[in-house]
Amino acid sequence: MSKAAESTVSKKSLRDNPLIWPLAGLALVIAFNLVTGPEFFSVSVRDGHLYGNLVDIFSQGARVMLLALGMTLVIATGGVDLSVGAVMAIGGALAATFVTQMGYGLYVALPITLIIVGTLGFFNGAMVVFGKIQPIIATLILMVAGRGVALLITDSDVVKIQDPAFLYLGKGYILGIPFSLWLVAVIFLVMAVSIRKTALGLLIEAVGDNEHASRFSGIEAGRLKLIVYAVCGALAGLAGVLDAASVSAADPMRVGELKELDAIFAVVIGGTALTGGRFLLFGSILGAILLQALTLTLYNAGVSAAVAPVPKAIVIVGVCLLQSERFRKQITNITKFGGKAS
Amino acid sequence: MKVSLRANPLYATIGVLASLFAVASFSYEGFFSLRVVANLFTDSSFLGVTALGMTVVILSKGIDLSVGSVIGFTTILVAYLVQDAGVPVPVAWGIALVIGVIFGAGMGALIVFYDLPSFLVTLGGLFFAKGMGFVISSSSIGIQNGFYDAVLDFQLQVGPGAYLGAGALAFIVFFVFCVCLLKWSRFGRYVYAVGGNEDSARLMGLPVDQVKIGVYAFNGFCSALAGILTTLYMGSGNPLTGVGMELDAIAAVVIGGTLLTGGIGGATGTLLGVLTFAVIQTILNFDGRFKPAFLRIAIAALLLGFILTQRALARGKE
Amino acid sequence: MLFPAESTIRIKSIMSNDSTPLLKVRGLSKQFGSVQALSDVSFELRAGEIHSLLGENGAGKSTTIKCITGVHRPETGTVELNGQLIAPRSPREAELIGIGTVYQEVNLLPNLTVLENIVLGRVKTNAFGKIDWKDARNRAKSALSKLEMDIDLDATLSTLPVAMQQLVALARALEVDSKVLILDEPTASLDEAEVENLFRVMNLLRDKGIGIVFITHFLDQVFRMSDRMTVLRNGRYIATRDAKELSKQDLLQDMLGKAFEEMQSRAGELDAIAADRAGRKVQLEVRGLGAPGMIDSVDLELREGEVVGLAGLLGSGRTECARLIFGVDKATTGTVDLKDKRVKQGVPSESIRDGIMLASEDRKAEGIFPNLTVRENIVIALQSRRGPMNPVPREEQDALAKKYIAAMRIKTSGPEAKISELSGGNQQKVLLARWLAAEPKVLILDEPTRGIDIGARAEIEKLIESLSEDGLSMIMISSEMDEEVRCCHRVLVLRDRKVIGELQGSAITESAIVRKIADHE
Known part of the structure; x- marks a missing residue:
């Protein structure tokens, strides 16, 4: 008896652990690749750098990870930021223009860029906080305008980048591991520590869980939201800079296209509920990795990049269904019924 | 009170549209003409149809992000069916419309039965339709077809040098249909009811679930119809068409005075919103000093203005 | 009582006494999870009577209603309408067979017209699917005429006052020829004149032979309006009585059961305590606090360890007063001072930092964080008082959670359980x-016992007493007057958004409060 009770308890806590979903997804992708082509996992060292699919997953996933980190916080407050793709384009365009056309060093250009995109994020937050506009709509405005702004910055051109320091952001290696990954790791750690070692995390979760009650508990929700949207904007801009660095060019039209969707995907699949409240930064990182692994696996399986959104869509809706109370109930009912019948 | 609440945003839209048109008429020679007005309708036919569908969705307090992708999918599907598979044009159109309806209804069912946020489900729909378009063909397919030529040749003269093409006419007819649907049909009034307060509507015994699924099915139909109009306009199908169209449609609806919180607004406003969009685009075409990038910025600025005004109005009411 | 001696004019009800019951509810039971919400509830409604359904929060009134109208399906029991078994599956089905319901929060569509709100869902259409507005208009008009009301059919509902909206809801129910009308707390948000009008309409409908089930918290209204009343307690049927035979005392006895007697015996002790508190230092001083539409200029002195009640009917400005002192709404006039510190107005986070806290009446919307743990829910106000950069250490959090779970006998599987599971x-x-846990200097309790069972209620009352002994100053609001009588050392009586009187010590009795409210014309 007690043993049975114990096992249901552990089962429950396992199912309740939100990290289980991205991990299960990753396990599936890995299993699929083990069966179809184990060479997927081969990692080689060339010129002291690591090469291979696994490395690609991480290095190409770096940008989505950045977006997802910012998006996680925004979603945790009960919002969403649809403008991150457009802000990426602005970030890339700004940094590239500063360095290439205005001749600033990267050490000047990068901070200025981040301040500007952070301000754009702050503007999103201000619309939500002071304008009391639904986040989807508030950030929609920048989503619409952003690409136009990026085009204006670069004069509708693709800006080619030659500055070696700039390119190092996207192509450099430290200890054989891409620089962008180091950068993401550092940012993740800084965020995790500053959120969990202060009370910011708890307060953000409280705001997302019940904003009205948070006011009665003396939490300054507006201030938290402004910070969170600004951080999200800054991280999106940085992702845009990394993107430009990795392809040696800032393309205001294409960069960050539909990336807001990837970011939301990574967050949701990482176990943070879209309704806000509890959030998991690490889950979002896992979600981003899963997304990239899925894309690369499909690519290796001969599915063209253009068709890749189809399975992505199926996974997104599937994950949402799994998080849906009613769907879970239906499944339990079906399994119960099956159990009874047998 | 009643008048101010319902019509105020509409007055604002009319004001913006009229002043834009007036300023442009004084600034650019040849702008103030029936020809330009007729072209406004022709150029915005597919955006207009999409925006009308979006109006219904937003009135029900939902949102549909998939429309752009469904348009792209429909164009390539129709082009493939007509050009590569040799299916008669009306049949191809019928297939496209049916697929649009089924696709929309499917998303609606997920939203209704599993209580999922509409923006997330339709986001999935966006990905899905986008990918499926590329499954059919990854490159543009031109349409050479007698029926198409005949439809394209059809032009209704409405004044000296001013013609309404088939697309524009379809848009106008569809607009009238939507006005009637929203004002006089049960479905239309139920849409307002659901957008006004879903729980109340349920307690009043209205078929809320069916209405919501119907809304997305209807919008699926609109997207497919817009896709068909796009093939008429461009004479080809391309899975890349329609990218970002959902934003334009939402913008047009909001500029037309329909509240994003659901339940208030209508098709007439959306028509004005779409025309505002088209006027700005035409101004950019007339004036070489403006870069195309300005279109988006101008639309965003208008969007911002209208959303803030709506907020202020709503707050004044409280 | 507010409106005494009026309940004698009852001719119609005597006439209908012998008729077979219009609605017969027998043996309803309903379970939600492990909670038995209803067990074996029965009552009968006659044609042409107003039948009150009474009971404390959680007694099972609304569950009973929802079982009748098809929102819930009872596990056992039957409902008969005119001798025929019915089992509607939705409110719409119930409506179609003649059971209409009007809820407290008007469940209509604010964005549509009066006409649409009356007929939507039942309109006729022509062959093209066009709604026959002319027919709809006629039907709406005749429904409104049954109420002897003239409301502009083309007005948007949101532009009408709540009382009018409620009448529109009534018209909607009448439009289908309802034989049974269920009015669930219809008077909660109405002013006096509006209540009068509603009562006029209710009498009108009763005289037309409609059976009305009336649910309200206002006992005066119960005595004034109802022919008979059925009392529920803890999901069980207690008694059905004729309104004329019943005293208010008996009714409270029915509603509260044994708890009522316990409460009675404690009433006398308070005089000495009240005198003691009145001699202590002033903790909070409110001067001329007011805001348009909320409350006019309130003055209030609160001493250390003193419990001051705000009494008055719903809408008298009790809750508004609390919200202004706490600063969750912004006052336009007046000041709030703690010992020697002026409290910044309209900023709840500042109030909390200064030590003024409000336990809101709306636990769900303004209180709990449903997905956070019991521990987190306990420390959150302390945390925001200390600021985000100064986290409450985990050991302290655990200690606080442990302390309060034990001290207040909170039933939970542990400090890490989600609060929504409680x-x-x-x-x-x-x-x-x-x-x-956030160490308040002044704690405002707005309906601290709403919706909780009688046992927990007694515990909370005891807690208030011991906190007062420890020197905490409290302001208390409760619609259960007896509760304020037991807990408060002083009571301010409010009416029409003004303070109209004050009672102290043993002078605080229900009848004294009611007299103050009623006499102030």
Whole structure:
């Protein structure tokens, strides 16, 4: 008896652990690749750098990870930021223009860029906080305008980048591991520590869980939201800079296209509920990795990049269904019924 | 009170549209003409149809992000069916419309039965339709077809040098249909009811679930119809068409005075919103000093203005 | 009583006494999860009577209604309408067979017209699917004429006052020829004149032979309007009585059961305590606090360890007063001072930092964080008082959670359980723990016992007493007047958004409060 009770308890806590979903997804992708082509996992060292699919997953996933980190916080407050793709384009365009056309060093250009995109994020937050506009709509405005702004910055051109320091952001290696990954790791750690070692995390979760009650508990929700949207904007801009660095060019039209969707995907699949409240930064990182692994696996399986959104869509809706109370109930009912019948 | 609440945003839209048109008429020679007005309708036919569908969705307090992708999918599907598979044009159109309806209804069912946020489900729909378009063909397919030529040749003269093409006419007819649907049909009034307060509507015994699924099915139909109009306009199908169209449609609806919180607004406003969009685009075409990038910025600025005004109005009411 | 001696004019009801019951409810039972919400509830409604359904929060009134109208399906029991078994599956089905319901919060569509709100869902259409507005208009008009009301059919509903909206809801129910009308707390948000008008309409409908089930918290209204009343307690049927035969005392006895007697015996002790508190230092001083539409200029002095009640009917400005002192709404006039510190107005976070806290009446919307743990729900106010950069250490959090779970006997599987898994009473205790953990100087309790069972209620009352002994100053609001009588050392009586009187010590009795409210014309 007690043993049975114990096992249901552990089962429950396992199912309740939100990290289980991205991990299960990753396990599936890995299993699929083990069966179809184990060479997927081969990692080689060339010129002291690591090469291979696994490395690609991480290095190409770096940008989505950045977006997802910012998006996680925004979603945790009960919002969403649809403008991150457009802000990426602005970030890339700004940094590239500063360095290439205005001749600033990267050490000047990068901070200025981040301040500007952070301000754009702050503007999103201000619309939500002071304008009391639904986040989807508030950030929609920048989503619409952003690409136009990026085009204006670069004069509708693709800006080619030659500055070696700039390119190092996207192509450099430290200890054989891409620089962008180091950068993401550092940012993740800084965020995790500053959120969990202060009370910011708890307060953000409280705001997302019940904003009205948070006011009665003396939490300054507006201030938290402004910070969170600004951080999200800054991280999106940085992702845009990394993107430009990795392809040696800032393309205001294409960069960050539909990336807001990837970011939301990574967050949701990482176990943070879209309704806000509890959030998991690490889950979002896992979600981003899963997304990239899925894309690369499909690519290796001969599915063209253009068709890749189809399975992505199926996974997104599937994950949402799994998080849906009613769907879970239906499944339990079906399994119960099956159990009874047998 | 009643008048101010319902019509105020509409007055604002009319004001913006009229002043834009007036300023442009004084600034650019040849702008103030029936020809330009007729072209406004022709150029915005597919955006207009999409925006009308979006109006219904937003009135029900939902949102549909998939429309752009469904348009792209429909164009390539129709082009493939007509050009590569040799299916008669009306049949191809019928297939496209049916697929649009089924696709929309499917998303609606997920939203209704599993209580999922509409923006997330339709986001999935966006990905899905986008990918499926590329499954059919990854490159543009031109349409050479007698029926198409005949439809394209059809032009209704409405004044000296001013013609309404088939697309524009379809848009106008569809607009009238939507006005009637929203004002006089049960479905239309139920849409307002659901957008006004879903729980109340349920307690009043209205078929809320069916209405919501119907809304997305209807919008699926609109997207497919817009896709068909796009093939008429461009004479080809391309899975890349329609990218970002959902934003334009939402913008047009909001500029037309329909509240994003659901339940208030209508098709007439959306028509004005779409025309505002088209006027700005035409101004950019007339004036070489403006870069195309300005279109988006101008639309965003208008969007911002209208959303803030709506907020202020709503707050004044409280 | 507010409106005494009026209940004698009852001719119609005597006439209908012998008729077979219009609605017969027998043996309803309903379970939600492990909670038995209803067990074996029965009552009969006659044609042409107003039948009150009474009971404390959680007694099972609304569950009973929802079982009748098809929102819930009872596990056992039957409902008969005119001798025929019915089992509607939705409110719409119930409506179609003649059972109309009007809820407290008007469940209509604010964005549509009066006409549409009356007929939508039942309109006829022509062959093209066009709604026959002319027919709809006629039907709406005739429904409104049954109420002897003239409302502009083309007005948007949101532009009408709540009372009018309620009448529109009534018209909607009448439009289908309802034989049974269920009015669920219809008077909660109405002013006196509006209540009068509603009562006029109710009498009118009763005289037309409609059976009305009336649910309200206002006992005066119960005595004034009802022919008979059925009392429920803890999901069980207690008694059905004729309104004329019943005293208010008996009714309270029915509603509260044994708890009522316990409460009675404690009433006398308070005089000495009240005198003691009145001699202490002033903790909070409110001068001329007011805001348009909320409350006019309130003055209030609160001493250390004193419990001051705000009494008055719903809408008298009690809750508004509390919200202004706490600063969750912004006052336009007046000041709030703590000992020697002026409190910044309209900023709840500042109030909390200064030590003024409000336990809101709306536990669900303004209280709990449903997905956070019991521990987190307890420490959150302390945390925001200390600021985000100064986190409450985990050991301290655990200690606080442990302390309050034990001290307040909170029933939970542990400090790490989600608060939403707890019962209403235990959630309320967690919320009180939240405020106590944040070390308030002044604690405002708005309906601290709403919706919780009688046992937990007694515990909370005891807690208030011991906190007062420890020197905490409290302001208390409760629609259960007897509760204020037991807990408060002083009571300010409010009416029409003004303070109209004050009672102290043993002078605080229900009848004294009611007299103050009624006499102030």
